[in-house]
Amino acid sequence: MSSWDWAVYCRDTVSGEQVAGCFAAAPDQTYLQWMLHAWGWTVTVSLGALLVALVFGSVVGVLRTLPNKPWLVRLGDAWVELFRNIPLLVQIFIWYYVVPAIFPVTQNVPPTLLVVVGLGLFTSARIAEQLRSGIQALPRGQRYAGMALGLTTPQYYRFVLLPMAYRIIMPPLTSESMNIFKNSAVAFTVSIPELTQFYYQAGEETARQVEIYLGVLALYILSALVVNRVMVVIERRLRVPGFIATGGAGGH
Amino acid sequence: MKKTLLVFALTAFAVVGAHADDTLAKIKASGSISLGVRDSSALSYTLGNDKYVGFHTEMAERIIGDLSKQVGKKLDIKYTLVTSQNRIPLVQNGTVDLECGSTTNNAARQKDVDFAYTTYVEVVRIAVRANSGIKSIKDLNGRTVATTTGTTSVQTLRKNERAQGIDFKEVYGKDHADSFLLLESGRADAFVMDGSILAANISRAKNPADFKIVGEELSVEPIACMVRKDDPAFLKAVDDSIARQIKDGSLPKLYHKWFEEPIPPANRSLNMPATDATKAAWANPNNKPMEDYAKK
Numbered sequence: 001m002s003s004w005d006w007a008v009y010c011r012d013t014v015s016g017e018q019v020a021g022c023f024a025a026a027p028d029q030t031y032l033q034w035m036l037h038a039w040g041w042t043v044t045v046s047l048g049a050l051l052v053a054l055v056f057g058s059v060v061g062v063l064r065t066l067p068n069k070p071w072l073v074r075l076g077d078a079w080v081e082l083f084r085n086i087p088l089l090v091q092i093f094i095w096y097y098v099v100p101a102i103f104p105v106t107q108n109v110p111p112t113l114l115v116v117v118g119l120g121l122f123t124s125a126r127i128a129e130q131l132r133s134g135i136q137a138l139p140r141g142q143r144y145a146g147m148a149l150g151l152t153t154p155q156y157y158r159f160v161l162l163p164m165a166y167r168i169i170m171p172p173l174t175s176e177s178m179n180i181f182k183n184s185a186v187a188f189t190v191s192i193p194e195l196t197q198f199y200y201q202a203g204e205e206t207a208r209q210v211e212i213y214l215g216v217l218a219l220y221i222l223s224a225l226v227v228n229r230v231m232v233v234i235e236r237r238l239r240v241p242g243f244i245a246t247g248g249a250g251g252h
Numbered sequence: 253m254k255k256t257l258l259v260f261a262l263t264a265f266a267v268v269g270a271h272a273d274d275t276l277a278k279i280k281a282s283g284s285i286s287l288g289v290r291d292s293s294a295l296s297y298t299l300g301n302d303k304y305v306g307f308h309t310e311m312a313e314r315i316i317g318d319l320s321k322q323v324g325k326k327l328d329i330k331y332t333l334v335t336s337q338n339r340i341p342l343v344q345n346g347t348v349d350l351e352c353g354s355t356t357n358n359a360a361r362q363k364d365v366d367f368a369y370t371t372y373v374e375v376v377r378i379a380v381r382a383n384s385g386i387k388s389i390k391d392l393n394g395r396t397v398a399t400t401t402g403t404t405s406v407q408t409l410r411k412n413e414r415a416q417g418i419d420f421k422e423v424y425g426k427d428h429a430d431s432f433l434l435l436e437s438g439r440a441d442a443f444v445m446d447g448s449i450l451a452a453n454i455s456r457a458k459n460p461a462d463f464k465i466v467g468e469e470l471s472v473e474p475i476a477c478m479v480r481k482d483d484p485a486f487l488k489a490v491d492d493s494i495a496r497q498i499k500d501g502s503l504p505k506l507y508h509k510w511f512e513e514p515i516p517p518a519n520r521s522l523n524m525p526a527t528d529a530t531k532a533a534w535a536n537p538n539n540k541p542m543e544d545y546a547k548k
Contacts, residue, residue: 014411027414097437107438111423188401191423191434197401200337201424204402207360209341 008208038198052120057127083125134165174231275486284328288351294448307510312352318493336402351478358542369537370474373529378467379450398440408471
């Protein structure tokens with residue numbers, strides 16, 4: 001293929017002319033500015049979805065391990081099966097097109113919020129499953145010890161089980177946080193102008209597919225790498241000496 | 253790990269860059285030709301079950317008929333579905349020998365591929381819901397406008413927005429069906445796209461009378477078949493066949509069949525008589541890029 005043309009990023013998106021310094025004054029925009037803007041969307045959608053996933057994943061994960069509450073356990077099971085067994089793309093379409101058709105009130109909800117919720121709930125099922133396995137990996141005696149001390153169910157979850165369970169699931173949680181960045185590309189299918197959309201459109205306009213592709217790739221790698229490092233730092237900080245083997249760095 | 257991936261990706265692109273030069277010799281040797289077709293364009297679309305039809309698809313089949321005569325054996329047509337994103341790389345790397353879909357001939361693309369004679373001239377227009385009261389691009393101020401990612405219409409829209417000093421919110425569908433769904437579901441007030449694509453989508457809607465095409469011609473774009481760059485013998489063979497079809501009147505007849513008579517799958521007519529621009533392109537076969545049309 002012909003030689004590289006990295007200057008493509010400094011072109012104006014309307015006139016196609018090179019802009020000195022690569023940053024055009026508003027309302028003009030270069031492809032670099034457009035890409036950074038698109039990256040902003042990817043980060044917004046991903047972090048929003050991660051927050052939703054952690055909150056719902058934690059609640060559902062706990063529900064699935066409650067003793068003597070068969071209906072709550074079943075509810076948690078149903079949640080996981082529902083969100084884990086429907087393909088992500090289909091779920092996003094349901095949130096974007098089907099839900100507003102059935103419940104007209106949701107028509108004015110911003111599409112970004114729908115995608116954040118859709119992606120968040122999909123991931124929540126996976127986090128719930130991880131948290132459940134984390135809680136069940138603890139020796140049963142811990143739960144009994146909490147009970148014997150007279151702690152209520154919320155108390156022994158809060159002070160005995162969850163602190164250890166979260167430490168156990170830090171490595172899969174790291175993977176999940178990185179996955180959410182990669183999965184955020186589905187937002188493209190419901191018209192969020194994020195990185196994947198930028199790749200398709202800018203590549204087409206400039207006919208420099210490879211340069212645009214590599215730029216987008218670099219931003220995805222950077223995003224995932226930052227999440228990975230942050231999670232590793234958290235994991236190290238929270239480590240309880242002697243509890244979990246200290247060999248793994250948590251990386252991938 | 254990441255370095256290996258990058259090297260792998262670069263190698264993959266390098267392989268994509270390599271291509272055979274003599275398409276006529278290649279199709280003669282293999283006895284088959286790979287034809288690039290589209291799934292939901294007005295000029296080339298699928299009926300499902302690997303059946304591909306449309307004005308440009310049938311025209312391409314006739315071109316291949318002429319090519320068969322030229323190479324002296326019946327060529328087997330391999331239909332290859334392409335998208336807006338992959339059509340140029342696939343033509344470059346030899347996966348597709350001849351692409352007759354709805355590709356706009358423009359100067360940027362001419363650096364990567366060659367275009368045969370223009371066989372259809374497209375105008376970019378605005379589709380709206382019939383009861384929306386939108387009559388021209390000026391009425392789009394403050395509205396939401398849909399268009400399809402990976403098409404020239406996105407740039408057209410941006411240029412018009414700047415030139416006319418109007419401000420609207422753009423939403424990008426991932427394909428034409430998706431963009432039309434945005435209009436149909438009320439998420440967008442208008443859908444800016446090639447006129448034929450708008451007409452095709454409207455004809456397939458649940459209730460075609462709910463939509464109409466309005467406003468000025470936002471951009472004029474020559475649509476042509478695409479072949480590999482720097483293969484003059486093959487380009488000439490394709491051009492000769494197109495010239496032959498225009499001369500003996502079969503191309504206008506074919507146009508009538510696909511644009512003015514009921515067509516599958518819905519058996520509805522697009523009701524789009526050939527425009528003056530399209531007729532001019534037939535009268536004077538050329539492969540001028542879109543930029544030459546804007547100067548007029």
